[in-house]
Amino acid sequence: QVQLVESGGGLVQAGGSLRLSCAASGRTFNTYAMGWFRQAPGKEREFVATISQGGVRTLYADSVKGRFTISRDNAKNTVYLQMNSLKPEDTAVYYCAARRGLTHTVVAEYDYWGQGTQVTVSE
Secondary structure (H helix, E strand, O other), rough: OOEEEOOOOOOEOOOOEEEEEEEEEEOOHHHHHEEEEEEOOOOOOOEEEEEEEOOOOOOOOOOOOOEEEEEEEOOOEEEEEEOOOOOOOHHHEEEEEEOOOOOOOOOHHHOEEOOOEEEEOOO
């Protein structure tokens, strides 16, 4: 089992940047594919980005491609989401998640979730 704790959220103006971090417990972090998801008020949780165990394979939602970058440091048991050129529509609670096996874009395919961190982008 793995426990996940997100940090780095906050309030930023449109066009600004934030870097989210997700720290994982345990000694098996490098056996999990990791994902970032987000949920805006009144909307379903949606896929943002995912990264494979070794960090070689990454996938992004079309809405963030070219602006967000997912990365991981297995020595630090941490996955990151660098968010640039933020837009008001990026406002949401951002969650990291872990799953064994291949990267995936579907919420239900992930086994472990963090508590989320709020990102608010003002006009």
